[in-house]
Each structure stands twice: as structure tokens, then as C-alpha cells.
Amino acid sequence: MNATTDQLPVVVIGAGPVGLAAAAHLVDRGLEALVLEAGAQAGAAVREWSHVRLFSTWGELTDxxxxxxxxxxxxxKPDAGTYPTGGDWAAQYLQPLADVLGHRVRVDARVTGASRAGRDRIVDADRGTQPFxxxxxxxxxxxxxxLARAVIDASGTWSTPSPTGGDGLPALGERAATDRISYRVPDLKDPAARARYAGRRTAVIGSGASAFTALASLADLAKSEDGAGTHATWILRRGISGSTFGGGTADQLPARGALGLAAKAAVDEGYADAVTGFRTRAIERVDEQLVLVSEDGHRxxxxDxxxxxxxxxxxxxxxxELRLRLDERLQAPVALAPLIDPNQHSCGTVYPxxxxxxxxxxxxxxxxxxxxxxxxxxxxxxTGYEQVRSVVAAIAGDRASAERVELVLPETGVCGGAGLFDQPQTDGAAEGGGCCAPAPALVQLGTTTPAPSCGA
Incomplete structure (x- = not known):
């Protein structure tokens, strides 16, 4: 960077928890920050799951x-030992932080592209001296x-949920059935959502904390006065093993462990059936209902x-138009990917x-x-707070601080990639992998021996 470029702001994309933390670190370092948020408010994505309670405490959620x-x-600071909802997190921390940052945060500002000034991704000449x-x-x-001296992309992944198809693409008929499909944990305290699911049959596809949250919520609805007849079919692409429901009582994040146990109870008590080894190929309309069809033709x-x-x-x-080096499977930076790969990463071993x-x-x-x-x-x-501390130190030229990274994460109590998120609604399990998924089978956990999954 040249002297002129160094006077430019550091652009932060996204005013969520990590983006706002990045701006706070920039201000602390005396650097100019400009946060661009596509939504109408800071923490816009978090506000969309305001009804969901996090399984990290306040003590683990502020920077x-x-x-x-x-x-x-x-x-x-709220009581460090309590568990906020997404709404609490936004109202009691994210919005006050955005207010303090003031003019540095611009909302309703969607980033549509980023490049080097006057250079597309092909051009090498003087590339490193040009501002973004x-x-x-x-x-x-x-x-x-x-124009910016550096770009920190903290835009998250909330806006791009994975589709239903077992091949990573939308299932046949998925787009035509969007009026009956949701890619979010339903808020069953909302009257409209409650009416949508009460007394009806719902397929829940996924094996992470988001799915656990949905299953437990639907089971609670089924037990209520207005929820008679509510039933869930839980669809897993792989089999069920002892680790399927997370760490349980061994989880160092107790709320996360309890969530998995609540999902298991929903199945054990008959409020949900579990279908294993099912990879969706198509979604067909039959009268007013939907039928899911697997890759091998199982219906x-x-x-509903x-x-x-x-x-x-x-x-x-x-x-x-920028030059990224990403892992071909995870789409994460190549040096980071081995540390977080759910096919290899085991209990609590996310290295600093x-x-x-x-x-x-x-x-x-x-x-x-x-x-x-x-x-x-x-x-x-x-993890995100430590990331931006290190990154901002590097931008400020403090390489020693940037490389002095320390992070200790709670252990999950299970080996595998699912269920290590703060908030259940954003953690959908990495189901795409797996080497030994069984044939589609209905499993009632209270009466049937769970089918083994890879490594079990």
C-alpha cells in the first residue's frame, strides 16, 4: 500500500456480530472503518432468527x-451466565454497538462487487499498490x-441456505414448491407460523442444531391444546449413531447438549419419525401435499x-474479480480448511x-x-472475534500481535462436524459427506437399534 491508500477506510462487509467487532478493533487501532450492511438494521440476519435462543452464554458473545x-x-454487559435469544443479542449488544460506531455503519447498502481500482483479476501490473x-x-x-485500503468480508452465509437435493442442487420440483418449503427454523410463537404447522405433518431435513431446534419446537406444539395431530418426519442423509444428537450431558456448552437430547426425546416419544439414509432427488405435489423422493426412488x-x-x-x-485461494470442498481459505473440515475435525479441536x-x-x-x-x-x-482481532492487527502493521492468536473453544463431547455453532439456526449440519449411508429406513429410536454411521 502507498501513503495515499493508507488514508482510505477499511471496508467491512456486514454489520453482524463479527463485522461490528471488526469495526470496533479498527477504531481501537485508530483506523477508519466503514461498515456496509445490506439490511435495514445492524444485525439484520440475527434479527431474522430473533426467536431462537443461543446455546452460548452472554459471556461468550461479546467482543x-x-x-x-x-x-x-x-x-x-448482561449477566455472563445467561443465554440470550437472537433478539436479545441484537437489541442489547449489536444495536448499541452500531449506535456507538455511528456514521461508520451504513445500512441498506448492499455490496455488489469488489475489485482493485482499474484492475480486473487478470492484471498483475501494480496490482498491490492499487486501492480496492x-x-x-x-x-x-x-x-x-x-475506495478502500483493505476489505474485511464478514457478510456471513445466512442469505444462501443450502437446497434440499442430496447432490447439493435444488431437488426436482423444489422451486415450484417454495410456498410449502422453509429454510429457517419456524417461530412457533408467531400466530401465523403456528397455524401453518399445527395439526399438520412436516418433514424436517437436516442433522444439526437447527434440525434439533425445529424437532423440539414441533414436539412442543404437538403437546399443546391447539397442536393435536402435529407430527414431524425427520430426514437424515446418513445413519444414526451415538453422536447424532450431539454431546448431550458431556457437552461443555450445556444448552447445546440439552438441545440434542430434546430432539431425541421428540423421536422417542412418538412426535417424530426418523428416516435415515435418505438423499432427496425430487419433491412432488400430490393433491395439496408434498412427497419426497430419494435418489434410489424411495417415496x-x-x-404438508x-x-x-x-x-x-x-x-x-x-x-x-479478486484473487481468492479456497479449499475445493469447503470453500474456506486453504490454510484454514484442514482445521475445520467436518470429515476430519474431531471434538473441540478448532486450533487457534x-x-x-x-x-x-x-x-x-x-x-x-x-x-x-x-x-x-x-x-x-x-472464533470470529479472535479472527478480526488478528486481521486488524495485521492491517495496522502490528504483525507480532496478529500472529499471537489464542483461542480455547468448548469441547462438544462428540466427534464429528455437526452442532458446533453458537446459534442453532445457523448451523445446519454438513450432511453432504459421509461414506457409508444406509439405505432409506424408518427408525423409531425407542424400539430400534440405531444404524451405524461412518466411524461408529
């Missing part, structure tokens, strides 16, 4: 630099070009609704990582937060 910035305002140019579309129709009984919780994936489209693992051939560009994990389902907010 030290952000707390330092908030302290002069009289902000008081960030293209922004505003809600009122205006377009803007912003399930008709359902489908809730797809098969994970999320990064939107890389607006970074197309920072700027070295997050760097790309495009110097000054960093993907952080959930975006940095690509399709891996093992992210915690604490």
Missing part, C-alpha cells in the same frame, strides 16, 4: 474491543463506488410442509487461527466469521 467502545456510554474499489447498491436505487408418505435445514454456503459472487490462515493472494482481503468457514458447520462467535 473485548466492542465492550471497550461501549463502556463510556454506560452500557452494562467496492461497488454498493443502496435501497433508494443509488449506486456508489468506495415417503405425503407431508418441508423445513430444510441442511446448512449454508458462502456467496462469493461479488468477489469474483488468525491472519495467516485467513490470507489470500489478494493482499488486504480477508473473509472472516461464518463466511471464512465456507460450508463447514463448526463456527462460534468467539
Amino acid at each position: 473485548p474491543a466492542a465492550e471497550k467502545l461501549l463502556a463510556p456510554t454506560g452500557w452494562v 474499489t467496492v461497488h454498493v447498491a443502496h435501497a433508494d436505487g443509488r449506486e456508489e463506488r468506495i 415417503l408418505d405425503p407431508v 410442509e418441508v423445513v430444510v435445514l441442511t446448512g449454508f454456503r458462502p456467496d462469493l459472487s461479488f468477489l469474483d 487461527h488468525g491472519v495467516k490462515e485467513l490470507s489470500h493472494p489478494e493482499e488486504g482481503l480477508y473473509l472472516v466469521g461464518m463466511k471464512s468457514y465456507g460450508r463447514a458447520p463448526t463456527f462460534l462467535a468467539l
Whole structure:
């Protein structure tokens, strides 16, 4: 970077927990930050799952630099041992932090592209000396070009949920059935959502904490006065083993362990059936219901609704003119991928990582937060806060601090990739892998020996 470029702001894409933490660290370092948020408010994605309770406590959900910035305002950190909902997180932490950052946070500002000024991805000449140019579309129709000394992409993956198809693509008929399909954990306290699922049969596809949350919620609805007849069919692409329901009582995040046990109880008590080894090929309409068809032609009984919780994936489209080095499977930075790969990563072994693992051939560009994990389902907010601390230190020229990364994460109590997220609604399990999925089979856990899965 040259002296002129160094005077430019660092653009942060996304005003979620990690993006706002990045801005707080930039301010703490005396660097100018500009946060661009596509939604109408800071924490827009978090607000969409405001009804879901996190399984990390307040003590694990705030960033030290952000707390330092908030302290002069009289902000008081909530009880560190309590579990907030997404709505609590947004109202009691994210919004106050955005308010303190003030003009540095712009909402209704969607990033549509990023590149080097005057250089597409092919051009080498003087590339490293050119500032970044960030293209922004505003809600009122205006377009803007912003020059930046560095870009921190903390836009997350919430806007790009994975589809139903077992091959990673939408199942045949999926797009035509979107009126009966949801890719979010339903808020069954909302009257409209409650009416949609009460007394009906719902297929829940997924094996992570999002699916656990949906199953437990539907079971609670079935037990209520207005929920008679509510039933769920839980669809898993692989088999059921002792680790399917997470760490249980061995989980160092107790709320996460309890969530898995609640999902198991929903099946054991008959409020849900579990269908294993089912990879969806098609969704067919039969009268007013939907029938799911597997890759081998197996057809399930008709359902009224489908809730797809098969994970999320990064939107890389607006970074197309920048040079990324991503793992071919996870779409995470190549140096980070081995540390988070759900096919290999075991109990609580997310090693400390920072700027070295997050760097790309495009110097000054960093993907952080959930975006940095690509399709891996093992992210915690604490991880993102440590990432941006390290990245901002590097941008500030403090390499020693950038490389001094320390992070200790709670162990899951199980080996495998599913269920390591802070919030159940964003963790859809990485179901695409697996080497030994059984043939489709209905499993009632209270009476049938679970089918083994890989490594069991």
C-alpha cells in the first residue's frame, strides 16, 4: 500500500456480530472503518432468527474491543451466565454497538462487487499498490463506488441456505414448491407460523442444531391444546449413531447438549419419525401435499410442509474479480480448511487461527466469521472475534500481535462436524459427506437399534 491508500477506510462487509467487532478493533487501532450492511438494521440476519435462543452464554458473545467502545456510554454487559435469544443479542449488544460506531455503519447498502481500482483479476501490473474499489447498491436505487485500503468480508452465509437435493442442487420440483418449503427454523410463537404447522405433518431435513431446534419446537406444539395431530418426519442423509444428537450431558456448552437430547426425546416419544439414509432427488405435489423422493426412488408418505435445514454456503459472487485461494470442498481459505473440515475435525479441536490462515493472494482481503468457514458447520462467535482481532492487527502493521492468536473453544463431547455453532439456526449440519449411508429406513429410536454411521 502507498501513503495515499493508507488514508482510505477499511471496508467491512456486514454489520453482524463479527463485522461490528471488526469495526470496533479498527477504531481501537485508530483506523477508519466503514461498515456496509445490506439490511435495514445492524444485525439484520440475527434479527431474522430473533426467536431462537443461543446455546452460548452472554459471556461468550461479546467482543473485548466492542465492550471497550461501549463502556463510556454506560452500557452494562448482561449477566455472563445467561443465554440470550437472537433478539436479545441484537437489541442489547449489536444495536448499541452500531449506535456507538455511528456514521461508520451504513445500512441498506448492499455490496455488489469488489475489485482493485482499474484492475480486473487478470492484471498483475501494480496490482498491490492499487486501492480496492467496492461497488454498493443502496435501497433508494443509488449506486456508489468506495475506495478502500483493505476489505474485511464478514457478510456471513445466512442469505444462501443450502437446497434440499442430496447432490447439493435444488431437488426436482423444489422451486415450484417454495410456498410449502422453509429454510429457517419456524417461530412457533408467531400466530401465523403456528397455524401453518399445527395439526399438520412436516418433514424436517437436516442433522444439526437447527434440525434439533425445529424437532423440539414441533414436539412442543404437538403437546399443546391447539397442536393435536402435529407430527414431524425427520430426514437424515446418513445413519444414526451415538453422536447424532450431539454431546448431550458431556457437552461443555450445556444448552447445546440439552438441545440434542430434546430432539431425541421428540423421536422417542412418538412426535417424530426418523428416516435415515435418505438423499432427496425430487419433491412432488400430490393433491395439496408434498412427497419426497430419494435418489434410489424411495417415496415417503405425503407431508404438508418441508423445513430444510441442511446448512449454508458462502456467496462469493461479488468477489469474483479478486484473487481468492479456497479449499475445493469447503470453500474456506486453504490454510484454514484442514482445521475445520467436518470429515476430519474431531471434538473441540478448532486450533487457534488468525491472519495467516485467513490470507489470500489478494493482499488486504480477508473473509472472516461464518463466511471464512465456507460450508463447514463448526463456527462460534468467539472464533470470529479472535479472527478480526488478528486481521486488524495485521492491517495496522502490528504483525507480532496478529500472529499471537489464542483461542480455547468448548469441547462438544462428540466427534464429528455437526452442532458446533453458537446459534442453532445457523448451523445446519454438513450432511453432504459421509461414506457409508444406509439405505432409506424408518427408525423409531425407542424400539430400534440405531444404524451405524461412518466411524461408529
